[in-house]
Amino acid sequence: MRVGLLICAVLAALGVFLAACGKGDAPSPGRVPSPASGRAGDQETLSSADVQMFLAVRTKALQRLEDALAEVEAKGGDVLAHVQEITVAERDAARALGVEWRRFTWARDQVGRLMTSQRQHEDQRLLAAELVKAKEDLKTQLDAARETASQQFLEAQLRVVADQLEKLNREREIHAPQAEELRALESARAEIATLQGRQDRVQHRLQELLQRSTNAGAAPAPTRQPAH
Numbered sequence: 001m002r003v004g005l006l007i008c009a010v011l012a013a014l015g016v017f018l019a020a021c022g023k024g025d026a027p028s029p030g031r032v033p034s035p036a037s038g039r040a041g042d043q044e045t046l047s048s049a050d051v052q053m054f055l056a057v058r059t060k061a062l063q064r065l066e067d068a069l070a071e072v073e074a075k076g077g078d079v080l081a082h083v084q085e086i087t088v089a090e091r092d093a094a095r096a097l098g099v100e101w102r103r104f105t106w107a108r109d110q111v112g113r114l115m116t117s118q119r120q121h122e123d124q125r126l127l128a129a130e131l132v133k134a135k136e137d138l139k140t141q142l143d144a145a146r147e148t149a150s151q152q153f154l155e156a157q158l159r160v161v162a163d164q165l166e167k168l169n170r171e172r173e174i175h176a177p178q179a180e181e182l183r184a185l186e187s188a189r190a191e192i193a194t195l196q197g198r199q200d201r202v203q204h205r206l207q208e209l210l211q212r213s214t215n216a217g218a219a220p221a222p223t224r225q226p227a228h
Helices: 003-027 048-077 086-097 102-145 148-172 176-186 189-218
Strands: none
Touching: 048 086, 048 102, 048 176, 048 189, 086 102, 102 148, 102 176, 176 189
């Protein structure tokens, strides 16, 4: 039965998604520094000013790395001696901009958490749409079913889908503090994506330079011809 296969596929995807969400809920010990203010971490919300601060520091850090890479590409030299790690570049950029390091790292982690949350909500929305479609298909088949066994099977499947849809809708609820943070982040999503693209290109260029340096160091010395 086609709808049966659809339900199995949707429920399997839902199980994988919920399991992944569960793994992502536990915070990594010591990863998120305390905010600079005196408020408790679970009371602190990301503001538009925090987002703009994050963008300014990340932009300046990436510009430093891009300039360093360009210099090494043009003049040569030890790559690792000239090109910093992204975290080191961010620390220097924060210092240059007068931004407190702990505040920046907190904002950076909050931005990452919210971006992940947005992707999860989009996945939830798509899964909910599939469950609604499966529910409608089951109702259509139930209305057309004449055999008692088929009716019982379809009713059982309807209960399963309805329960899973209700559970998923509860997961999709966004509480007021997070909604406020998402609004602060929304206007900067395109710029954040652009910065991520720049960071990926910096990483790719750095890997290429390191590979060239490794290959050059491993090249055999030229054979000297005997003097005549």
